[in-house]
Amino acid sequence: MSEISNNSESFQAPSSGGGGGKDFPGQIHETPGGGIVLSKLDDVINWARSNSLWPLTFATSCCGIEYMAVAGAKYDFSRFGFEVARASPRQADVIIIAGTIVNKMGPVLKRLYDQMGDPKYVIAMGACAISGGPFFYNTYSVVKGADHIIPVDVYVAGCPPRPEALLHALISLQEKIKAGMTREQIKSGI
Amino acid sequence: MNNEELKTKITELLPGATFDETGEWLNINVEPADWLSLAVKLRNDDLLFFDYLFCLTCIDWKTHLTMVYHLSSTKYRHNIVIKSKLDVAKPEIESVSHIWKTAIFHEREVYEMFGVDFLNHPDLRLLILPDGWEGKNPMRKDFEDPVNMIKL
Numbered sequence: 001m002s003e004i005s006n007n008s009e010s011f012q013a014p015s016s017g018g019g020g021g022k023d024f025p026g027q028i029h030e031t032p033g034g035g036i037v038l039s040k041l042d043d044v045i046n047w048a049r050s051n052s053l054w055p056l057t058f059a060t061s062c063c064g065i066e067y068m069a070v071a072g073a074k075y076d077f078s079r080f081g082f083e084v085a086r087a088s089p090r091q092a093d094v095i096i097i098a099g100t101i102v103n104k105m106g107p108v109l110k111r112l113y114d115q116m117g118d119p120k121y122v123i124a125m126g127a128c129a130i131s132g133g134p135f136f137y138n139t140y141s142v143v144k145g146a147d148h149i150i151p152v153d154v155y156v157a158g159c160p161p162r163p164e165a166l167l168h169a170l171i172s173l174q175e176k177i178k179a180g181m182t183r184e185q186i187k188s189g190i
Numbered sequence: 191m192n193n194e195e196l197k198t199k200i201t202e203l204l205p206g207a208t209f210d211e212t213g214e215w216l217n218i219n220v221e222p223a224d225w226l227s228l229a230v231k232l233r234n235d236d237l238l239f240f241d242y243l244f245c246l247t248c249i250d251w252k253t254h255l256t257m258v259y260h261l262s263s264t265k266y267r268h269n270i271v272i273k274s275k276l277d278v279a280k281p282e283i284e285s286v287s288h289i290w291k292t293a294i295f296h297e298r299e300v301y302e303m304f305g306v307d308f309l310n311h312p313d314l315r316l317l318i319l320p321d322g323w324e325g326k327n328p329m330r331k332d333f334e335d336p337v338n339m340i341k342l
Contacts (some may be wrong), residue, residue: 103338104320140328141333 025178029172044178049119051081053170056092058112059091061099061129063126063160070170075163082170089115095175096166097152100128100135101143113150120181123169125151129172149185191237191268199238200270203231207257212292214275217271225274232261233289238305239263240270243286246296250302250331255281255304270303285311303329 025047026039055077059067066161071085078084086092089112101109113120124146127133132144146152153176156169176182191199193216197209201215204224210217220228232240245260259272276283285308287293297308298317305327308314316323327333 027210140338142338144340167284173231 020129028175042132043178046178046180046185050174053082053089053093053121053173054084054086054176055082055091056095056116057085058095059098060101061106061126061128063098063128064173066160066163066166067096067098067125070163070166075167077167077170080167080170089113090117092116093119094121094123095150097129098124098125098160099147100133101146101149102141103143105142106143108151109146110149117180121154121173121177121184122146122150122152123154123167123173125156125158125166126154127157129157130157148184153182153184163182173186191266196238196256196268198272199235202231203235204228213271215269215271217273218277219262220281222274222276225272226286228272229286237264239265241265243292243296245288245306246293246300247256248300248306250278250280250304250329252331253279257283257300257305257306259286265313275283281305282307282309284309287311287315305330329336 024037024039025043026037028036029036059065069075071082081100082094089095094118095107095113095116113122124130128135128142129146129152132139132142135142136144143149154169154173156165158165161169173182180186192331193211196216197211199239200207200218204220204227205223206224207218207228207235210219223238225322232238240261240263241264243259243322246264247258247259249256249258255275255276255278257276259274260269261272281304283306285293285297287308287312294311294313295317297311299307300306301311301314302323303307303317305325319328321334326335328335
């Protein structure tokens, strides 16, 4: 909390509960009987978007098990605004590439990404999604990194990554969105 | 039946068979030419009744290929392994897909991965690999994909 919002009259930024949330991007201009929030609309939109990112139910290998653990009660990414995994790309904001992408899966991944509504974000989870991982050498069927197919915002190392590592990646993605630094934001100039 | 009884019984069916008893299951080496007639007997014999082909695969030893069939009986709960050496230059063996239907898919997979030609198979074409892969067998030791291979 910034010092200005300690005033009970001022705007209270909603806390996202788990430390992933940052203060509301703006300043409070005090007036008698209340206050006026001064901010940039883009910042407000990015703040709102970053705190409600719904991931796509998409997993191709063992990283999917860790992904499920993070979605479950023990690690629970709902605490950070990743409320529920959506089974349709039309309703999802972020795709977590959890597992190996083989040549046959490549077009499917591209299609899922294309079907997601803007704005959309991508996390490459684990060694396979980053570089092909253990299947980098001498294989005829594995794509050596999902970023050959779709642009990736956050990479998580591990084989598979710990659930904490995925949570860290999700929070990092939120920070990137708030800063306007995801690939899509840079491309579209928002 | 235990392994010893199976060995006696199969020796009656195919006197030329050789055995390897080092593993848990009895291994039987047969010539490719003898395989189909033996397979029919293994399936239909009342005391053997191998009604379940639970694994069908191939091994590339560079000098030759080995077909491996794992058979089980759901009635008697005994298992055997059949091995058959194939010529690496012209690998072919009779299909058993009309005895065990599951072999239709298994043989298609071995066909695309190892290039083994299954004689009298009803539908011998690629199973998993994309169209245009005929002739390139990725599970062979000498396989090299010019596009995707990264050598250590």
